[in-house]
Amino acid sequence: VTGRAERLDARLAEHGVDALLVTDLVNIRYLTGFTGSNALLVTGPELRRFVTDFRYVAQAGDQVCGFAVERAPQDFLAAVRDGWPEDRELRLGFEDQKVTVRQHQRLQELLPEQVELVAAGGLVERERMVKEPAEVEAIRAAAALADAALTEQLEQGLAGRTEREVARALEDGMRRRGAEPSFATIVASGPHGALPHASPRDVAIDRGTLVTIDWGARLDGYCSDCTRTYATGDVPGELADVYGLVRRVQADALAAVRPGPEGKDLDALARDAIAAAGHGDHFGHGLGHGVGLEVHEGPRLSATADDELAAGHVVTVEPGVYVPGLGGVRIEDLVAVTADGHDVLSGLPKALTAVG
Numbered sequence: 578v579t580g581r582a583e584r585l586d587a588r589l590a591e592h593g594v595d596a597l598l599v600t601d602l603v604n605i606r607y608l609t610g611f612t613g614s615n616a617l618l619v620t621g622p623e624l625r626r627f628v629t630d631f632r633y634v635a636q637a638g639d640q641v642c643g644f645a646v647e648r649a650p651q652d653f654l655a656a657v658r659d660g661w662p663e664d665r666e667l668r669l670g671f672e673d674q675k676v677t678v679r680q681h682q683r684l685q686e687l688l689p690e691q692v693e694l695v696a697a698g699g700l701v702e703r704e705r706m707v708k709e710p711a712e713v714e715a716i717r718a719a720a721a722l723a724d725a726a727l728t729e730q731l732e733q734g735l736a737g738r739t740e741r742e743v744a745r746a747l748e749d750g751m752r753r754r755g756a757e758p759s760f761a762t763i764v765a766s767g768p769h770g771a772l773p774h775a776s777p778r779d780v781a782i783d784r785g786t787l788v789t790i791d792w793g794a795r796l797d798g799y800c801s802d803c804t805r806t807y808a809t810g811d812v813p814g815e816l817a818d819v820y821g822l823v824r825r826v827q828a829d830a831l832a833a834v835r836p837g838p839e840g841k842d843l844d845a846l847a848r849d850a851i852a853a854a855g856h857g858d859h860f861g862h863g864l865g866h867g868v869g870l871e872v873h874e875g876p877r878l879s880a881t882a883d884d885e886l887a888a889g890h891v892v893t894v895e896p897g898v899y900v901p902g903l904g905g906v907r908i909e910d911l912v913a914v915t916a917d918g919h920d921v922l923s924g925l926p927k928a929l930t931a932v933g
């Protein structure tokens with residue numbers, strides 16, 4: 578985590594705040610390395626305070642670098658009352674997308690008069706978007722582990738097992754390999770595949786249909802996210818056509834990933850191609866999202882996303898076509914943006930594959 582708090586300092590200066598109160602645990606982990614479940618930070622060029630409760634003082638002593646570890650008072654938030662210079666006014670940013678109205682009220686009561694609270698959410702998240710090389714490698718390792726766990730399930734076949742059995746066995750396989758699922762696994766077969774976020778059912782997977790599996794691992798804190806759609810034998814021509822369309826669109830969108838384009842440019846590329854094929858109403862979600870310590874983070878690839886892709890971003894590219902009553906196809910790769918292009922972290926083949 579060396580250098581992260583310093584990079585954040587530069588961002589604080591741009592936003593005219595002297596220090597940031599960080600209460601989001603993922604952001605705290607990013608800035609300090611702390612993996613416990615209760616802490617707050619006050620961080621700025623002149624302040625590096627890490628506050629936690631008695632359960633975590635020893636753990637924080639081992640994990641946290643660059644911050645002075647303090648044991649919180651009984652009233653946790655009251656820790657922010659102290660430690661301010663008295664001779665001048667300060668602007669203290671807070672994560673307005675995370676702090677509750679009640680906490681905000683309490684902070685205003687607690688802070689001395691010379692400290693002004695200002696909304697400054699999303700600053701750590703913006704730092705997190707650009708991954709360090711070691712973070713990309715952690716995500717690559719999570720993706721490889723997830724691929725191995727799915728390969729094991731495909732070897733056992735899909736038809737005849739229930740969606741829930743496959744999902745559970747896949748999650749168990751990731752745990753056996755030392756990871757956790759990074760989100761609840763989706764296994765959706767037949768017409769159920771037309772629901773982009775279907776929950777697995779206690780329903781056996783038919784022969785001669787498509788099965789969409791969306792799964793990911795979290796390893797050492799870093800997430801992976803991938804989707805493949807498989808055939809259980811010969812599928813109706815209309816589904817095969819939809820598969821061909823999504824595969825082509827996904828390959829074209831993936832090929833366009835490099836520094837420069839805005840999220841909405843890539844989204845439009847995929848969306849226009851799907852609409853031109855007559856499925857404009859059947860692609861109701863964004864093209865992709867950033868992945869890191871959280872499975873959904875910045876940058877977004879969607880119709881309204883105007884962030885430019887940059888080297889170090891790790892994003893998914895996941896077009897889908899969902900035809901009500903018939904079924905659906907989604908193909909999702911995880912990809913790191915490099916200085917001159919991209920590096921695909923997902924390893925499983927994308928040609929329509931028949932699995933027994």
Ligand code: ZN
Pocket residue numbers: 791792802803804909
């Ligand atoms: Zn996914």
Ligand code: ZN
Pocket residue numbers: 802803866893895909
């Ligand atoms: Zn995704």
